[in-house]
Amino acid sequence: MPSNKSVSDAPITQFINCRILRDNELQREDLWVREGRILDPEKLFFDEQGYADKRVDCGGSIIAPGFIDVQINGGYGIDFSQASEDVSDGVSFVAKKILEHGVTSFCPTLVTSPPEVYHKVLPQVKVHDGGPHGAGVLGEVLQMLLLQTCLRKRSRCSGTRAPTAAENGVCFTSCKLPCAGFHLEGPFISAEKKGAHPEKYLRTFKSGGLEHLMEVYGSLDDVAIVTLAPELPGSQSVVRELSQRGITVSLGHSAADLSQAEEAVQQGASFITHLFNAMLPFHHRDPGIVGLLTSDRIPAGRVVYYGMIADGIHTNPAALRIAHRAHPSGLVLVTDAITAMGLPPGRHTLGQQVIEIQGLHAYVAGTKTLSGSIATMDMCVRHFKQVSGCSVQEALEAASLHPAQLLGISPKKGKLDYGSDADLVLLDEGLNVKATYISGEEVWRKGQ
């Protein structure tokens, strides 16, 4: 390999003729990758006297960090909330399909379900990095950062998991913990704001806080995000304990007022599930959860992120603009995609309910309640850019950098910094996906 091998003799790929999203701008720079990570070419040149083995001509494409979808319920006929025997296969199937939309990491989302479903589904999927088999499933935040988490979990660790040929060989954590990164949306949500969630499985917090959660969910090892309603009594300690475990707490499906929401943020909540939807509408004397976007009671140094379903249906463009202008750096694009995403019109199952597709709309069968979106992530990025008038950089960051920051996995993910994972999406001027890479390997290309 063209290098003095002082650091590594792994092959080096140089992406040329491209514009890369770095430091909040599109730069006309080449992108260098080695061993699944972005490489510093200047260090390569001077320290190792190395150069590229392989050059990939991007034909003027934009290279952005791979998109991260933190709220996706399924797709292509797969429903993550279904307690089937082969959940892992289902997750893998969707993981592979969403590569076409530029999504390289995601949090499979479970809507409100009975404990049996959680107990059955959660243990079946472990967090893993992406690869040619599909996008990566994100896991807990802390394991990446703190040894304490690893030590605490060592009793549950099933040992070293050797990467298989199908995976890219780069394990997610340094101690190779097998974990999954679910987004548990419910059941601790408000009956008033349940949206499409089944009422009979809603719950309130019992005393004992986290232990009760463990009874319901079975395990929290493999969970990245929990959405709950902070006005439920007993939520404060739950929010605090979940946050301390490194789980992102999100406020949603809630009738909380602003002070209840702020209290939750002070206890550690950092996300709002699909802003505007399933919460009290903004009121000028009590802005409710929406008021968090401009609240002055957010602890210093903390950012409240908010999910936005930018499919043109869940949020009126004017409302999207108001949120974006109020708090641009917190906007996280999510698809909230349901089983029917990618499928033709008709009836399909979501959790414990039946939904109906009509064009780009998905309703709870027999009602006009929106049940979720069937827009893809790249569609959301394009729509967001179009209606907000934001720059290309901002639109791309809302789908990559911000979700990574939310989950605390930046700059490993969500950025093209030296050392970041080389999860990439190549886009044309119109932000259509041309190719997707995970750890520097091409996993999808348009037209193939």
Next chain:
Amino acid sequence: MRLVILDDYDLASEWAAKYIRNRIVQFKPSADRFFTLGLPTGSTPYGCYQKLIEYYRHGDISFKYVKTFNMDEYVGLPRAHPESYHSYMWNNFFKHIDIDPANAHILDGNAQNLEEECQAYEQKIAEAGGIELFVGGIGPDGHIAFNEPGSSLVSRTRVKTLAKDTIVANARFFGNDLSKVPTMALTVGVGTVMDAKEVMILITGAHKAFALYKAIEEGVNHMWTVSAFQQHPRTIFVCDEDATLELRVKTVKYFKAANLHIYLYMLSIRLALA
């Protein structure tokens, strides 16, 4: 010496780049016979580097068999610092061309032993067979590389303390904060550059005019170290009109006429051969 005067900065950069290109192409470098090039940094040669990159992209030149030796580097500045000369050369030249990284030499201002680093550099130049063409600039105080006023005209590569003029001139790259500018540097000596087969000095801008006057119309003096090249058999000074503002009209007219004659002469040869 040869004094080549172009109308403006862009034309001067282009002339210099073409000269370098032609020299390399005519040399026909190969794996057994590298072309050794000495290189400067700063705002003056920037246009020249841009042009060389353009010629490379156009396929007119390859740097595959070219070895480069930069003149200088700050002491104590991290190599990855955006103002280090390593960064300058990477961003403005090396990353755009096909030079083998092993052939791009720059002094290491963070070496454990600076003196050894300087001696090793002289050694590398000798091992490469000496410098074929050394391109340099001139400071407002008439220095070549970091050979500040008072430097020996037979000096070799060594550590130098920077003069106040130089620090002030460089402050603009460090947010105009004088305290952030490095105070020492490693530099090739005047003698080191004099050893090159040919020397080309780029001088553009009115702020360099006085230094150019001192360098070529006054005597050889260690206070204006570029003046040493009056005693080199092959030196070319490439400048723009503004840089000639302090020269005698007679000097400027002479060299403009001389260049015209050279140009016409070369043209006639080419036509005769055609």
